[in-house]
Amino acid sequence: MSDAKFFQRGKYQPHQTQVRKVVRRKQQIAVCGFCGDIIGVGKVHDLRLELTSEKKDPRHQRKKVAMKKVVANMTMGNDMSALYHEVIACMHIPDLEVKKMVYLFLINYARARAEIANHAVNGFEDDLNDANPLTRAMAIRTMGYIYVERVIESLIDPLRHCLRDRDPYVRKTAAMAVLKLYMFDRSLVEEEKFLDMLKDLLADSNPSVVANAVAALTEVSERSPHIKLKLNMKIAGKLITALNECNEWGQIYILESLMYVTPQTSEDAETVIERILPRLQHGNSG
Numbered sequence: 678m679s680d681a682k683f684f685q686r687g688k689y690q691p692h693q694t695q696v697r698k699v700v701r702r703k704q705q706i707a708v709c710g711f712c713g714d715i716i717g718v719g720k721v722h723d724l725r726l727e728l729t730s731e732k733k734d735p736r737h738q739r740k741k742v743a744m745k746k747v748v749a750n751m752t753m754g755n756d757m758s759a760l761y762h763e764v765i766a767c768m769h770i771p772d773l774e775v776k777k778m779v780y781l782f783l784i785n786y787a788r789a790r791a792e793i794a795n796h797a798v799n800g801f802e803d804d805l806n807d808a809n810p811l812t813r814a815m816a817i818r819t820m821g822y823i824y825v826e827r828v829i830e831s832l833i834d835p836l837r838h839c840l841r842d843r844d845p846y847v848r849k850t851a852a853m854a855v856l857k858l859y860m861f862d863r864s865l866v867e868e869e870k871f872l873d874m875l876k877d878l879l880a881d882s883n884p885s886v887v888a889n890a891v892a893a894l895t896e897v898s899e900r901s902p903h904i905k906l907k908l909n910m911k912i913a914g915k916l917i918t919a920l921n922e923c924n925e926w927g928q929i930y931i932l933e934s935l936m937y938v939t940p941q942t943s944e945d946a947e948t949v950i951e952r953i954l955p956r957l958q959h960g961n962s963g
Contacts, residue, residue, distance in 0.1 A: 721759050724750075728763035737772050744778040751785055758786045761793045768800030773811060776804070780819040787823045794825035801828070805835045810844035817847070821854035824861045832858065833869060840874045845883035852878055852886065856893040863901065872897065872904070879912055884919035888927030891916060891934040898937070906937040910945050913938040917952045932956060 727743035734740060744767060751757045757764075764782050767775055787794035804816035817839045820832045836858070839851035855875055859866040866872060875897075878890035898906035908916070916931050923931065935953065940946040 721757065724757070725760060725763055728760065728767065737770050737775060740767055740770060741772065741775055744775055748778050748781055751782065757782070758790060758793065761786065761790075761796065765793075765797050765800055768797065768804065773809075773815075776812060776815060780815055783819060784822045787825065787828075791825045791827070794823050794828045798827055798831050802831065802835070805839070810842070810847050813839065813842065813844070814847045814850040817854050818850050821857035829858070829862065829865070833865075836871070837869070837874070840871070840878065845881070845886050848878065848881065848883070849886045849889040852889040852893050856896050859893075859897055859900070866897075867904075880915060884922035885924070885927055887916065887919045888923050888930045892930035895930070895934050895937070906934070908934065908938045910938070910940065910948075913949060917949070920953070920956065928956065 724743060724747055727739065727746070730739055730743075732739065744764070747757050747760060747764065761782075764779055767779050770776070783793065783797055787797060801816050801820055804812050807813055807816075817832075817836060820828055820835075832854075836851055836854055839847050839854070842848050842851065852875060855866060855871045858871070872894070875890050875894050878886055879894075881887050881890065894906050898904055913935060916934060920928055920931055932953065935949065938949060940949065
């Protein structure tokens with residue numbers, strides 16, 4: 678058979694289709710970061726047995742592998758919501774990696790199914806009182822994503838405490854949680870005086886907290902028909918001082934907020950311009 682006949686149009690289409698399927702499958706596995714065996718074990722029954730196993734597992738390795746399988750299947754589009762009882766039971770495991778996967782599960786399913794969110798409330802409350810600030814921050818961040826009535830009700834007091842938490846990572850995470858809550862229920866945020874607490878964070882000693890607080894306030898101001906962000910020169914001075922210690926994203930938030938400063942004199946305006954001028958010569962101009 679000549680090459681011309683072999684490569685006639687349409688002769689090798691079935692082979693192309695098979696190749697595409699194989700390539701697509703490999704790409705999906707690569708995206709999830711797991712091997713084909715883990716993706717293959719996707720049946721809810723098998724995963725439930727792994728999550729509820731009573732075998733000794735002092736370092737929680739079996740539960741961790743099982744949760745990876747759940748997240749992998751979830752990422753592939755397989756419905757894992759039937760495992761919510763078993764997944765929520767893993768919230769008590771004192772392992773950050775496991776907690777992150779549990780929170781991913783909850784963000785994915787709890788917003789659409791209130792019963793899942795309701796079952797997770799006690800676990801959230803425990804994590805909000807955890808000694809590890811990363812756990813407290815993950816809990817307040819995840820609750821801010823779940824717009825379910827009982828979760829929102831349970832979020833109010835912890836959010837107030839997290840805005841005053843002793844750890845700056847928790848405070849800066851709580852600042853963004855206020856913004857998420859505002860997008861869901863503006864009147865609730867205003868009634869609970871969370872915007873006033875955000876304004877107090879503008880004087881925080883940690884520049885990352887300041888940056889997140891001003892970013893949240895700026896976004897609220899842009900979304901609200903009657904709340905307008907107004908910054909005086911005293912606050913502007915604190916924001917500019919924080920510029921030098923922020924990462925690039927924090928600097929962007931602060932620079933944007935300075936557009937809301939109202940100088941009282943021409944000298945005030947010149948002072949602001951002189952202090953932010955070096956930022957216009959930053960190496961990252963994109």
